Amino acid sequence: xxxxxxxxxxxxxxxxxxxxxxxxxxxxxxxxxxxxxxxxxxxxxxxxxxxxxxxxxxxxxxxxxxxxxxxxxxxxxxxxxxxxxxxxxxxxxxxxxxxxxxxxxxxxxxxxxxxxxxxxxxxxxxxxxxxxxxxxxxxxxxxxxxxxxxxxxxxxxxxxxxxxxxxxxxxxxxxxxxxxxxxxxxxxxxxxxxxxxxxxxxxxxxxxxxxxxxxxxxxxxxxxxxxxxxxxxxxxxxxxxxxxxxxxxxxxxxxxxxxxxxxxxxxxxxxxxxxxxxxxxxxxxx
DNA sequence: CGCCAGGCTTCTA
DNA sequence: TAGAAGCATGGC
Numbered sequence: 001x002x003x004x005x006x007x008x009x010x011x012x013x014x015x016x017x018x019x020x021x022x023x024x025x026x027x028x029x030x031x032x033x034x035x036x037x038x039x040x041x042x043x044x045x046x047x048x049x050x051x052x053x054x055x056x057x058x059x060x061x062x063x064x065x066x067x068x069x070x071x072x073x074x075x076x077x078x079x080x081x082x083x084x085x086x087x088x089x090x091x092x093x094x095x096x097x098x099x100x101x102x103x104x105x106x107x108x109x110x111x112x113x114x115x116x117x118x119x120x121x122x123x124x125x126x127x128x129x130x131x132x133x134x135x136x137x138x139x140x141x142x143x144x145x146x147x148x149x150x151x152x153x154x155x156x157x158x159x160x161x162x163x164x165x166x167x168x169x170x171x172x173x174x175x176x177x178x179x180x181x182x183x184x185x186x187x188x189x190x191x192x193x194x195x196x197x198x199x200x201x202x203x204x205x206x207x208x209x210x211x212x213x214x215x216x217x218x219x220x221x222x223x224x225x226x227x228x229x230x231x232x233x234x235x236x237x238x239x240x241x242x243x244x245x246x247x248x249x250x251x252x253x254x255x256x257x258x259x260x261x262x263x264x265x266x267x268x269x270x271x272x273x274x275x276x277x278x279x280x281x282x283x284x285x286x
Numbered sequence: 287c288g289c290c291a292g293g294c295t296t297c298t299a
Numbered sequence: 300t301a302g303a304a305g306c307a308t309g310g311c
Contacts, residue, residue, distance in 0.1 A: 030292055031292090122292075123294095125291090125292050125293085126291095126292080126293040126294055127290090127291060127292095127293045127294075127306080127307090127308095128291055128292080128293085128307095128308080128309095129290075129291040129292085129308095129309080129310060129311090130291080130292070130310095131291095131309085131310055131311090132291080132308070132309060132310065133291090133292080135309090136308090172307085172308065172309085173307080173308085174306075174307030174308050174309095175294090175295095175305095175306050175307050175308090176294090176307080177307090179294085213294085213295080214293085214294060214295085215294085216293060216294050216295085217293090217294095218292070218293060218294090219292085219293075219294080222292070235292065236292090237291090237292035237293080238290090238291075238292075238293085239291095239292070240292080268292075272292095
């Protein structure tokens with residue numbers, strides 16, 4: 001467990017003794033798309049229809065306006081706080097490349113997001129960039145999500161299933177519109193069982209998700225990693241492919257396998273943000 | 287303006 | 300079965 005104490009007062013719930021946790025690294029590492037930065041230590045986001053602000057000062061997190069019941073029900077799991085990232089890092093840092101990535105973003109964690117929202121978000125992510133993904137998700141929620149205090153919930157499968165491509169035109173998600181509607185229809189009818197991947201063997205979970213149009217190997221692994229906490233899944237996007245090719249020409253060491261997906265998250269942030277991570281010819285210019 | 291983006295489906299050989 | 304084309308949109 002990566003925190004030591006809980007205190008509730010008028011401002012909300014304070015989590016103390018938090019370790020291996022940095023809001024900015026976690027929320028701006030391309031694994032979630034509904035958090036907006038208010039300042040470098042304070043973010044506002046919507047999860048499970050709850051609009052909340054979270055701020056961090058050193059090893060203390062403040063969940064604004066949150067009581068303990070909500071923390072236990074939602075946020076403790078969402079931020080993966082029951083995992084001992086010290087133990088994860090002890091494995092990862094046996095590898096010299098991973099050791100550099102972990103040192104670059106030691107507060108990284110892999111979220112446990114609601115699977116349905118994760119599925120839709122990563123369907124949208126295909127051949128897209130993070131800035132635009134965020135915009136599409138925002139328009140999808142504002143246009144079709146249930147209004148809640150302070151914002152909008154993520155649209156339900158049933159709501160999406162009731163829509164046409166024309167309805168979704170204002171979202172401007174391009175050709176992915178058919179994929180979203182397909183996902184909504186399958187989840188609404190039960191053809192896709194969103195609770196199954198929690199317990200299915202990995203390959204069966206992958207196969208189940210890939211029955212949805214627009215879900216290939218990479219998107220399926222993103223959903224399994226970020227939605228179902230399958231820490232062994234390594235989504236291979238263009239950045240990770242580039243990094244693996246350059247930094248692991250012989251593949252990832254086998255001993256990393258159980259936590260390779262977590263390592264992938266450190267590595268993704270590292271190669272995209274550290275100027276020295278990759279040879280100059282492989283870097284982005286922005 | 288052109289290149290690219292947390293890729294996928296479909297077509298072709 | 301492998302590889303390439305086509306894809307809608309807009310950030311940079």
